Amino acid sequence: MDSPQILVEVAYAEPDRQRIIPLMVENGATAEQAIVRSGILTEFPQIDLSTNKIGIFGKAASLQTPLRAWDRVEIYRPLLADPKAIRRKRAAEGRDMKKR
Template identity: 60%
Template sequence: MSAVETINVEVAYALPDRQVILPVNVETGTTIGGAIVQSGIMMQFPELDIEHSDVGIFGKAAAMTTVLSEGDRVEIYRPLIADPKEVRRKRAAEGKKTRKGGSTDKG
């Protein structure tokens, strides 16, 4: 019998007021999805819907089927609360209003 090779990875999830990073020792060839399940993070965050969550490794989006390497940090992302395009439009509109109201003609 040969020994099973393992790697060390981390599984991370953050809420606005709490962040958890769990070290996990997994078999070589384990996927992101497998590491998340093995980490037990869903017990700490029962509201976490892994089937519909975006995930990544060190801030780069990845699929649940991505095979992990030694030292990888799996990140589970929360859904966006606001539409980024809408936020940019709102900021741009507020900026234009401020410039128009704040400028003075010295003509």
């Protein structure tokens, strides 16, 4: 028999602080419902669910993804720089250092 409520977490982090909020939601609740119910949007008003991507335990998910017990909904910040471009730049700098 399914429990009427499940325990999940909603997580968001900035460079200087992070917040993980455990909460009970109805069985079958979506990621968006958990985010709204957690109150994290009030605590971090810069979160915009129309642009911020989300995931569940590091795997991309949509706002409409139904949650399971113990899921952690993660709200991601926009990237400030392209990680591939940064790696290419570091690799190029490493080659330049070897030529000296």
